[in-house]
Amino acid sequence: MNESSHTRVSEDERERALGELSRHFSGGRLTAPEFEERSTAVWAADTRRELAQTFADLPAAPALVPGSEVGPIPGMVVRAGAVAIAATVCWLVLGNVLWLLLFGVIPALLLLAKRRR
Structure with a gap:
């Protein structure tokens, strides 16, 4: 191996x-x-x-x-895309559109935290 x-x-x-x-x-x-x-x-x-x-x-x-x-692709873009896809999957599987809101906030907070450093 x-x-x-x-x-x-x-x-x-x-x-x-x-x-x-x-x-x-x-x-x-x-x-x-x-x-x-x-x-x-x-x-x-x-x-x-x-x-x-x-x-x-x-x-x-x-x-x-x-x-x-x-x-x-920059890492932050990959993370944001992954979060968006995860939110869509949760929305489709669980049937609650609030997942989109929750997961939409996470990438925004990550971007803000990164800019403050």
Whole structure:
């Protein structure tokens, strides 16, 4: 087994993985319950091997074309998108629109806290 598969994952790696899951969800490869289950697995993953298992049945991300202007998505954008998707899933599953309000406030508070630092 590869030594790097036992390497512990960082928060940035988890955020990138969540962004990739969001891409698969928006592409129709995952249902809302599958996205929620895999998102939980991403945040619970301790090693790169555990993180990779979340994507075992999904196609790999296309490589960026050299010279393209598209770069990595900033972490705060990924977090805000993940929170928005989680709010939508809670709203659809639980049937209460207040989830959208609650989860809409969390990213705003995170942005304010980050700006004050």
